[in-house]
Amino acid sequence: PQVFIPGQIPSLRVLAGGAFGVLVRTVLSTLANIAAIAIIPYLMWRAPLTRQQRTLGWWLLITQVIALLLFTIGRQFLQPSFITLVLGSTYATVYAAAAYQQRLLGGGKRYIRLQPRLTSLLLTLILPVLVFLTVTANGLVHTLTRTNADARLHDTASLVANEVQQWLDFNAEALRNMAQQPEIVSMDPALQEPILRSMDASHNYMYLVSTTDVLGHNVARSDGAAPKDYGDRLWVQKALRGESPVLQVLIGRTSHQPALVMSTPIRNRQNNIVGVAMFASTLSDLSNTVLQARVGESGFAYLVDEHDLLIAHPKMSGALLTELENYSGASPISALRTANAPNIYTTYTDTDGITWRAYATALPNGWAVVMQQPVEEYLGVARLFTNLSIALVVLITGILLLLIWVTVRQVVAPVEHLTATAQRIAAGDLELRVPDADQDEIGALGRVLNQVTARLRDAIQELETRIAERTLALERRTAQLQAAAEVGNAIGTIRDLDTLLPQVTQLISQHFGFYHVGIFLLDDRGEYAVLQAANSEGGQRMLARKHRLRVGTQGIVGFSAFTRRPRIALNVGEDAVHFNNPDLPDTQSEMALPLIVGDELIGVLDVQSTQPNAFEEEDVETLTVLARQVATAIQNARLVEETRRLLEAQEEAAGLQSRRAWRRQVETLIHPVVRRTPAGLEHPQETASSEVPSRVEPTQDPEDPHLLYVPLRIGGVFIGHLQARKPADGPAWSAREIAFMRTLSDELGPALESARLYQETQISAQQQRIAVDVATRLRQNLDLESILRTAVHQVQQSLGLPEVAIQLGGLSDDEAS
Structure with a gap:
């Protein structure tokens, strides 16, 4: 057991072996990982590192995070050997990657020759793996050794515990059977003594079997000695309280060895306690069982009772004892009692500096069996394996270094040449x-x-040829793009569809050299693609007969309109979709491009050439862009035409409404004609329409050039005219004077329109006021005749009518019902 002497500082090994040492090691390892996790990002952020070094830093950071998780959380669920394997593999991988980058990809590689660099690289890659395998193997060997040692300790201690428990159960059962005998229950000494002597004789390890009454006085004894008073003994008191069996370990007075007293209550038929039966025995059988249990050369077992008093131990063999030693301070016993568990493993170091591995198991009655073995003993084979593996690693490293150097030299020499x-x-x-x-x-x-040298010579010549070809292709591509831009600019300014479509076909044919270009537009139902414009003579004949192709069934144009995708026939004779048109017999290649605006298909652009394989990828791309421009131009032209028609319709509707309003206004005027002469202001009775017809521009009278008629128009609606006459002996009207009169007419028309609108507004407001006034007066009367009289009076007075009448009646019987 560990004994700490006051005034002395325990050794570091002793301190590290306890629970506090485990806590310290855990905290230090956790803090180290946390510090590494904090330092690595700081260095990556502050230090000027290369991309490879930053990648390595990220790998190191991930490795430290994995290590932290395994140390803090993983050890609760995973075996230490597995944690060691995972961490070792991770660190070895990161180290190998770092070595590869620094040795082979590092910035200093250009200053080191290939042979030492390859040698060091191979050693750097192989040596960590070799060390890792050695460390892993040693870890596994140590783990297996500890596991086997723990299993042997467990099995041996369990066997000893079972034998001890069986011995106790056997004797307890024998004692209970004896206590139930009628002779024992009778509490008659004469009847009890034969039973007690028989019990003593049948168990050679028992040296006393006796009974006591409820006061603790001897009733009968197997040794024939005088009765004694055992009332103050613990085994009597517990038995009288009903406990069974009661065990008490003490030192035999004659043998000076541990002895056992076992007692049980004696009960009558009414189950009342009438006395106590007991036996006292030596523990030589149990001691022999415990002492014979051995593990290895130095491993031994010992037994303590429920009060942690030492019952059997190798050091007690042959010694004369005066009292039982209290073994509660022993590490295995202390750990077992503290853990309050049925069994426990523990490792501790005694005062002699020997580290022990112990297994302690508790019996149902509180006794405990401990089996322990020195750690150095069962780890001897593992340490021998470790020493041999280290020597083997050193030897293999030396051999590898020599072999790598020679091998690399054989490889490098031809490479240098x-x-x-x-x-x-x-x-x-x-x-x-x-x-x-x-x-x-x-x-x-x-x-x-x-071969590379020979091909390089050929490649130089071929490269010059390709450069020339690419230059020509680039020039051709540039010309196509310029042509597409010119065509796009030209068609972008045309808004008339009848002018736009022929112009597009002519421009595409001129700039791209195609002998036929046609534009098809879909009919209203979308069933046919109808030819609307073409540049070739055959195309003109097709236009004359209103050529059309059904969508989806006829020709490349119909196919492109149906699929909404370009269709190219590089050789029309081999294309099954091509429509053989007699008006275009020279066609060898044809390409149809759908004209799409948004999601709407409006037509197809058809391009045909007299050359086979006339279309290349660049032509398709350029013409596709051009087709989008053409589709947009067609759509814009349609929108312009539709807008123009809407505006004309709106103007026509506005003019018709204005003409009707002025016709009503002229009919209400007292003097629709006003004339200013030297004699003054006149109001002739003729109307404006009886003088001259409506005109658009100011005109002079063909018979009298001094007379000028200037039309009065409002928004394109003719409402009258302004008539001016110059003196007969004066000059005719000049262009400036006519322009002035036109300006005056333009100003007079809006003024008249504003006056008319104002007058209509005044009339409408007056009528509204009259209606409100009449309605107000009518609501003031509730009598029917009064309402009728008030109504005719107010209407006559308000409108100045000579006569107003309201007549009721004329309803038929059906209508009345």
């Missing part, structure tokens, strides 16, 4: 060749280098 040759080729010596001798990878690399 190839490097020198490649440098001369890079300098411009394309006629140089590598000797074709070896058949390995280096020789293959030399042959490849020769």
